[in-house]
Amino acid sequence: GKEPFYNPFDLPIVLQDKVIDRATGQIVYDTDGHNGYLGDTFFANGVPWPFKTVGDRKYRLRILDGSNARIYRLRILSEADFIRSQQVGLGADELAARAKPFLQIGKDSWMWSAPLPRTSVVLAMANRADLIVDFGALVADIPPEAGPQVFYLVNTMPQFDGRGPKGKLDDGGDPRVLPLPFDVPGKPLVELDRPIALIKFVVERETVEFKQAHPDATVQAGRALMPDRQRIPDEDVVAVREFVFERGKGAWQINGRFYDPTIANAAPQIATTGKPAGRDLAEEWILRNGGGGWWHPIHIHLESHQLVSYEKDFAADAVIGPIDAVPVRPPINPVDVTDQIPRTEVIANHDTTILGPNTVARIRMRFRT
Incomplete structure (x- = not known):
């Protein structure tokens, strides 16, 4: 202290x-x-x-x-x-x-x-x-x-194994994965x-x-803390990359490959001359859950990102396969639930995106280093 x-x-x-x-x-x-x-x-x-x-x-x-x-x-x-x-x-x-x-x-x-x-x-x-x-x-x-x-x-939060939260079924069968890693209106919680x-x-x-x-803090609902974050516009996006998180041979893979420190899987560009000050080149990354009922917290070091969309295949939640399930891509019936997430949270900067089961998140970020 x-x-x-x-x-x-x-x-x-x-x-x-x-x-x-x-x-x-x-x-x-x-x-x-x-x-x-x-x-x-x-x-x-x-x-x-x-x-x-x-x-x-x-x-x-x-x-x-x-x-x-x-x-x-x-x-x-x-x-x-x-x-x-x-x-x-x-x-x-x-x-x-x-x-x-x-x-x-x-x-x-x-x-x-x-x-x-x-x-x-x-x-x-x-x-x-x-x-x-x-x-x-x-x-x-x-x-x-x-x-x-x-x-x-x-x-x-009910959770019975390392894959992530699940709710028990009334018939005692395999537990069903929970719908979303957010608190959103209109969805029953388990x-x-x-x-x-x-x-x-x-x-x-x-x-x-x-x-x-020692006066009390003045923060209260309805009182702004700071200006809204500026969204990264389409014209600043110079590359789109996809990363699929999946199981293979009992361990973790991205795009079908294990981690190798000698390989650069992506080499994002940073600011170049000719761009307005503060308008670094941006990339859009597609983060895809490869299946198996796993929840993935995707953390990207050093930079913040903005959530563009969050799509989920609710129908696929009814089927939970073995731990090493065969990846299913793309989702059979994706539904964009971004509008169910509070705007304050969507427009904010993040460094960790919770990639729930059967989901695809699109994020945008600038690279300064």
């Missing part, structure tokens, strides 16, 4: 799940595995199931999914709702109704142009979410004499009826003097 930019109301949080050997207390990990790693113990900043005492004010939570293969849907529940969920279970509709509101102001390394009201956020591996949680608003209707109030950050607690927040009332000395 002594670094120059330390802010007690700005909390970096790394979420992870690990397998712990009960006899030795050591982490168990298969260094040769290619099927994803799911843990049975959840950690936040290296501590299993921690608690954090906070004041009745806004806090900024910068959350990173540091897990190997787990995708989270994060919600905030009151202590009473969390206990009830563990005792009798809560359906998806009831969970959504009882989840506490917060604001999302950014994703990955970039702030959004405006806060987006949320009651949940989906994080894939290496994804980051920048959230504002107003604990003061959460306890506003509770009299101070009731004492400290407890809230839980929980995970409600959620754990007994959410997994990740962090316990204990809200204590601040004194008037403390609040005067």
